[in-house]
Amino acid sequence: MMKLITIKSQILEVVDNWYKSYAGFLRGSDKDEIYKKLKKLDLQTATAEEVADIIGNPSWACKQKCTECNDYSNEVIELGEKPDWESATTWICKKCLRKAVTLINKNNKTEGEGENEQ
Numbered sequence: 001m002m003k004l005i006t007i008k009s010q011i012l013e014v015v016d017n018w019y020k021s022y023a024g025f026l027r028g029s030d031k032d033e034i035y036k037k038l039k040k041l042d043l044q045t046a047t048a049e050e051v052a053d054i055i056g057n058p059s060w061a062c063k064q065k066c067t068e069c070n071d072y073s074n075e076v077i078e079l080g081e082k083p084d085w086e087s088a089t090t091w092i093c094k095k096c097l098r099k100a101v102t103l104i105n106k107n108n109k110t111e112g113e114g115e116n117e118q
């Protein structure tokens with residue numbers, strides 16, 4: 001399912017995502033301490049740095065790697081299956097999305113057909 005992923009969207013979802021990832025191991029673990037600290041954050045105003053300080057690394061609210069060009073971007077579109085260990089999910093940056101649309105448009109011109117004419 002198509003979804004926009006930004007630094008902000010990752011911050012807004014960090015508590016839920018942390019819980020989903022560690023729900024089975026929270027009791028008495030350092031993951032639980034982190035979970036409690038994350039829950040105290042005001043996610044509307046929290047920064048990526050605050051999230052990274054609590055978790056101990058920046059990977060939960062950071063630039064995302066584009067699967068197509070391997071560049072890191074502040075905004076990517078998540079495409080395909082809901083991410084899971086074995087899901088068919090991909091993350092594409094704006095630059096690559098533009099290229100993809102250009103390819104389709106070129107094809108529409110040369111073949112004289114497109115979604116508007118069908």
Ligand SMILES: [Zn+2]
Nearest residue numbers: 066069093096
């Ligand atoms: Zn890209």
